[in-house]
Amino acid sequence: MATVQVGEAEKVYIMHGVRDDLRVDGRGCEDYRHMEIETDVVSNTDGSAKVSLGQTDILVGIKAEIGKPKPMVPDEGYLEFFVDCSANATPEFEGRGGEELGVELSNNLYKVFNNKHSLDLRSLCICPGEHCWVLYVDVLLLQCDGNLFDAMSIAIKAALFNTRIPKVHISEDEEGGKEIELSDDPYDCMRLNVENVPCIVTLCKIGHRHVVDATLLEKACSVASLLISVTHKGTVTCVRKLGGGSLDPDSIFEMTETGKRVGKMVHAPLMELLQKEESLGRERTKVGFLA
């Protein structure tokens, strides 16, 4: 994990600040940093989004491919997550250095989406037992400044919203062989319903309080954090304690409550923003990577 060295005095300064609900960058304990979202940034993907949250930069590309459904669920498609910690973000990730973090992040993503209502996987089915859409969700960390989980989940939601899967037509010949025909009209495509896609809120325990959207500096002051993924209705789809410390049961309950409240508030503005961006259509000026 990308870490920073923090001196004892600096730690005390940060912890006292958090105690008084004032963080180093002037935020309150439940405030996010400035966030920028842009969708449709990579033309070769079926859906993509770039999210920058403070100094954390994340790019998500989604590619849809036709695959074979899993034998246990023949009438559903599936998602594959892969998180790449590029050495661009920090030299620590060079070679196999980022692998451990990447596996941890992608495993948590599988957990977050491990339920029936997050995404309608049945809509990804083309022909039960034979063909289905496989969505490869590839996450690239371009810059790390803490709170990777939250930024990642928002980027994934935006990219899924942006995803357009071409419609397919199955034709059968006389011998019973099936053939898949892809619609060649680029506007004849299927959209995903992302309403129930959860967002992750990570809460860092600092002193006796917890903060949302911790920077790397703040993260270095905390021993344990709690990851909560929340849908727009307030349903919790995944909880996980991260880090080497332990937490008091009461503080866990407080943190889940805060997580649910904060998480619920993220969804409405996010959807509004995505819809607004889409309504601009082709006239939208693309910002790209040099924002």
Added chain:
Amino acid sequence: MPVDNKRVRGPEISQSPLLFLPPDSQISKVSSSSGRQGARGNGDIRPLFARCGLVSQAKGSAYLEAGNTKIICSVYGPRETERKDETDMKSGRLVCDFRLAPFSCPKRGAWIQNAEERDLSTALAESLQPGACLHRYPRAQVDVNVVVLENDGSALAHAVTCASMALADAGIEMYDTVLGCALRQDEERCLVDPDLAEERAESSAENQGRVVVALLPNLNQISGLQADGEMREDSLTAAVRTCVEGCHRLYPVVQQAILRAVKKKAAPPPEK
């Protein structure tokens, strides 16, 4: 190479015959079964059998059985750390390796560790770390190897308990034992310590999920928490509380097993 056309060749990828069961017998609903196996109440844990010190080569080891779930754990070390590039050398490292034996689940697994096992290894390490006094072992690492011999549900929870017993048996200094408890929520039903059928049962309910809690009983601290599925906040909170209670119920058995191992080790040499 000549191809033998006479012989019927099997499929390239082998599959478990369980897949070809008629669909209605495959899905066992959690809610449809009124009672649990062995006349167990919803809040009851399975009877636990635990022993320390069965692997003589290891510094410490433990074996744990809960229903059909069987777990073996051995602890090696403290020894010099392999990775010297780590910045934090002031405290020791706890290296956990969680493995499901290939034959432990209904479907055969591979010998090499898959993503799920790696995820469970990290979860195990995160749960055990707060319990061990790692600052007492600078520049050292302690290896914890867990093998699930038979998986009949709640494997992670019992692995945590088993590993902390093995750590205690190895004489690693600890703040407290770490106890694990799992729970399966399905609508309003709370099944503590679920077996594999209960754990994996399909449920399309709006409020369902799996929770695993690791607890330091004397310090009353939660060292590990994992949940997935879809749960309302209030039922999640209730589930965590139920799990904490379940952990406390394990404590006497674990304590007794550790005590027994200590007495055995410290027994005076028989006098002639």
